[in-house]
Amino acid sequence: MSKKKDEQSTLLSRLPSVDEILKGPEGSAWLRSFPRAIVLQAVRDVIAGERQKILDGKKPGSSLAKLLPDIAGQIRALSSYNLMQVINATGIVLHTNLGRAVLSERALENVLAVSRGYSNLEYDLEAGKRGKRHVHTGRILRQLLGAEDALIVNNNAAAVFLSLNTLAKDREVIVSRGELVEIGGSFRVPDVMTASGAILREIGTTNKTHLHDYSGAVSEKTGLILKVHQSNYKVIGFTEDVPISELVRLGNDQGVPVMYDLGSGNLIDLKPYGIHTEPSVQEILRSGVDIITFSGDKLLGGPQGGIIVGKKDLIERIRKNPLARAVRVDKMTIAAFEATLMEYLDPDEAMKNIPVLNMLFQPVESLRIRARKLAAGLRKQGSPAAISVIKDVSKAGGGSLPDATFDTYAVSIVPLNISVNDLEKRLRSGSRPVIARIREDALLLDARTVRNNEIPLLVEIVSTALSKA
Numbered sequence: 001m002s003k004k005k006d007e008q009s010t011l012l013s014r015l016p017s018v019d020e021i022l023k024g025p026e027g028s029a030w031l032r033s034f035p036r037a038i039v040l041q042a043v044r045d046v047i048a049g050e051r052q053k054i055l056d057g058k059k060p061g062s063s064l065a066k067l068l069p070d071i072a073g074q075i076r077a078l079s080s081y082n083l084m085q086v087i088n089a090t091g092i093v094l095h096t097n098l099g100r101a102v103l104s105e106r107a108l109e110n111v112l113a114v115s116r117g118y119s120n121l122e123y124d125l126e127a128g129k130r131g132k133r134h135v136h137t138g139r140i141l142r143q144l145l146g147a148e149d150a151l152i153v154n155n156n157a158a159a160v161f162l163s164l165n166t167l168a169k170d171r172e173v174i175v176s177r178g179e180l181v182e183i184g185g186s187f188r189v190p191d192v193m194t195a196s197g198a199i200l201r202e203i204g205t206t207n208k209t210h211l212h213d214y215s216g217a218v219s220e221k222t223g224l225i226l227k228v229h230q231s232n233y234k235v236i237g238f239t240e241d242v243p244i245s246e247l248v249r250l251g252n253d254q255g256v257p258v259m260y261d262l263g264s265g266n267l268i269d270l271k272p273y274g275i276h277t278e279p280s281v282q283e284i285l286r287s288g289v290d291i292i293t294f295s296g297d298k299l300l301g302g303p304q305g306g307i308i309v310g311k312k313d314l315i316e317r318i319r320k321n322p323l324a325r326a327v328r329v330d331k332m333t334i335a336a337f338e339a340t341l342m343e344y345l346d347p348d349e350a351m352k353n354i355p356v357l358n359m360l361f362q363p364v365e366s367l368r369i370r371a372r373k374l375a376a377g378l379r380k381q382g383s384p385a386a387i388s389v390i391k392d393v394s395k396a397g398g399g400s401l402p403d404a405t406f407d408t409y410a411v412s413i414v415p416l417n418i419s420v421n422d423l424e425k426r427l428r429s430g431s432r433p434v435i436a437r438i439r440e441d442a443l444l445l446d447a448r449t450v451r452n453n454e455i456p457l458l459v460e461i462v463s464t465a466l467s468k469a
């Protein structure tokens, strides 16, 4: 045996055993406070890590005393939830990676109320017999939107898929080349089309599509005319697309249904808030379009879901598709939707109470005040960093309002003792992770997505991260 191998086996033989650790005072204390399976797993994980270090020729840390903190850390990690609350300091309100829409208090309360006990999910209280789960959100959607009928499924991707599969399987769907979009997470219009069994009939060019492109493509093979919201990009310059009202006229003339995948989809007129490019779902419905699909957790500010609204006979066919069962929503989603949608009965209340709308359209002055408060809190801790409040811009995110920017204020932190990358990493590794942006040598905490009640905790987390050597 070589000298190196010899050394390795000596080191390996010195590793403490699982039993030894469990029988020690720390081991016994852990076993009293945590499930045995977790303690066992943590001890094994740490020993395995040490063993691997030795085999890789790295120096192990390995006296028992040195391993104990690692094991304690691993126990904490294994016994806390993997999916957890984070502080979003990116300023991006609809951050797809951070759970998109924050739910309203009213939605959360209703989820609790409905899930804590039994509910009339599929029970008709008046008739005293089996009912249908879609009636709960159907009522408020018809009232708010003036739609003939509505259906909610698992997400907008499912809404598009199910609608295409029901209305255009083995038939052609006419789409402009300027609208063959890819949204994040591999939702691509051509791929969804193929998977649904519909046949893509592309027309026009990337920048221009005319009404005659659509009318020239209609044939006995046509199942649907589809318009897709560009969501996350914008073609600018020499461009043309056909308004939904003209597509509806063409569809009516030719007896072909027209569907609009609206992506986000706002229920409030956003013109008073400076957004002139996004007509509301109600406005688009008034064009006479047959089917509109949109997300529940983008601008609407509700739970994940896909809303299909439109003509009664078509919605009924979509509902009867056997695949509808595969993408149906559960009671928690329905409860959150009904409560979120109820807020829209009074648009001013919706702006106040739905976090997505509130965060997007809050006055810039209140963002400045919040940023100053955060900066003042950090300065008071005397953290080793240069702290200032800066003006900045943020985006809506989540493929919503691609051409809108929102003025905002952020706290800029230049750490003095550690690198800005280290600071960013520390912030996202804690028990309440903070997600922030780096620009040049500063870490930015955008006030737009930080809630007022998170400020004391955020101050504590950031100053602790800055102070550690």
Ligand SMILES: *Cc1c(COP(=O)(O)O)cnc(C)c1O
Residues within 6 Å of the ligand: 155, 156, 157, 158, 160, 181, 183, 187, 228, 229, 230, 231, 232, 261, 262, 263, 264, 294, 295, 296, 297, 305, 306, 398, 399
């Ligand atoms: C976001 C989006 C989708 C997918 O919606 P999900 O609710 O995320 O499944 C589909 N189409 C368009 C145009 C979108 O913007």
